[in-house]
Amino acid sequence: MSDHLAPAHLSAADADDPALLSRRRFLSRISLALSGLAAAVVSVPILAYLLSPLLRPADPQWRDLGLVENFRVGSTVLVAFDEPSSLPWAGQTARTAIWLRRTGDRDFVAFALNCTHLGCPVNWRPEANLFLCPCHGGIYYADGTVAGGPPPRPLVHYTIRIVENDRVQVQTQPLTFTQA
């Protein structure tokens, strides 16, 4: 295409000069190697920066949900609390929620909102005593076990504790779809 632009020294005779060929091969390889090295070096901070939310996971924290007496034995309610790792501009996504059920005097059990099938939010139906998923009809009993439909596993549990002054607390955990 650009024969007329080719430098004069790229003549056919040169092509047979072993010294020149090996010099060119060396220059070509060293240039590519240096470029590759530069790209690799630049990639390190970029990749580390992009993966930083994964490399530095937030430690689980206890969040206050209120007094024990605020919850009725046998009832399941939606409670919201703050995420541990939220950023200042997270807005409403700084919050998260769980289904909390008071099962006894000092006993609570808590479930993730997410259906274990594909993560859609399950709805509690107090009259039916069932969790219903709006997506594919996954159904769970009050204890979180699968009652019907496609879910492969029971609802994911959250850890609950009761501290002094009868306050209910939940331990934060990553949003997962399998039991941690």
Add this chain to the structure above:
Amino acid sequence: MSTTTDTETTGTTASPPASPPPTKPSPLQAALGWLDDRIGFSTSIKPLIEHPVPPTGWDYTIGSATLIAFTVQVVTGVALAFSYVPTPDHAYESLDFITHGAILGNVVRGVHFWGASAMVLLVCAHAAQVFLVGAFKYPREVNWLSGTLLLVFTFGMAFTGQLLRWNQDAYWAVVVGAAQAARAPIIGNWLTGILFAGQTVGGATLTRFYATHVFMIPAIIFGLLGLHLYLVIRHGVSEPPVPGVPVDKKTYRERYEALVHKIGVPFWPDAGWKDVVFALAVGSVVLGLAVVLGPPDLGAKADPTNINADPRPDWYFLWYFALLALIPSNIEDWFIIGFPLLLGVLFIMLPFVAPTGERSPRRRPWAIGIVAVFTVSVAALVSLGSAAPWSPNLEASTLPPSVTQGLSATALQGSQLFEQKGCINCHTIAGVGGRRGPELTTVGGRLSTDQLTWRILNGGHNMPAYGTSLSPQETAALVEFLRTRQ
């Protein structure tokens, strides 16, 4: 050019002043000539747009219309980015402003939305057309492979774009996407973390999707488009196939050159005018839809603590959503990740499995069959997905009076239990209720008292067992009510 100048110079000096004035270029022409010389338009670019192509039909205009649709997406996307705020606390409000506050903002958003649909449709139609006429064969294998990647990244744009609305659907679409990724063996939870940019949907998630949608994928698409178009020039526009003239690696290039030499026409304007007309038609439809229907309603703002959501993807993913609802649950883990992978592998293998041979669809009936089956399946799945009969109807709450009128006291109690215990969310009676389970309008004629009792107490694969949540008296009342449904 230099020759002309020489002649002119000679002419000026030799001729008397009375002779016709010399054709001296106007300042504009001179400037254009200078620019052309420095840029090389008429020596390098003009031959490209006038390169000879075989005479082709309207089906060859789909690819260029896809390119135009992409251009429209870039332009409207840049315009939207002037107002869109990619943070979870203001994204929704900024879109609300674009839609209802900014002058003609709803049209810009509408064109971007309908243009996205057009682009998905066109890129699929283009792939189907190339497949049908066997244009993926030798020597255009890499045209096909780069096109496959463009198809994948177009769907990537569709997915990431849908999330930027940051409404309830978008939030739950991220969650559902992450839940699907979590199903992948071994790397599942890691993939989820990548999608969330952390351990949950939060401040970092939206900016990640924004950067992906606005910078990363478009940059990749620009690069791939460059390769794709370069290859079109390198190998030439494929000639419309002739039955009985198979592709042979030994003779194809020579035959193509001869054909183009004999009957070829310059792409611009002999073939290009059709591309312009078709692209204008597509653009008019997109603009018309944007003006008449506008962009989709934003709905409620994304809120992880709001469970009033009916997560449903835009139509271009609805078929997959439907497919996931229909496949048996024991193959799900493999299917969720495996099915898209399998499609990708089939696309990549195609030009290597069938690099030569007949191109005409008339000699490749299976090609027509594949496209037909695929089109019908996707259309059926999309319509099924929008009806979603597998989803319980969470709104259904009250049976119509025609059902409850004239019932005995026990049966009336049973009808109330039917509403309260969630039966109505999955079963329809007299047109009211969900369609997840069998319709029960006439169940009394189908099942005996014993059969009904057994089913209610023990449940089924998709139905919970009510043995623990109904008293014997309640069960009897419910069965009595159902027995009245003849």
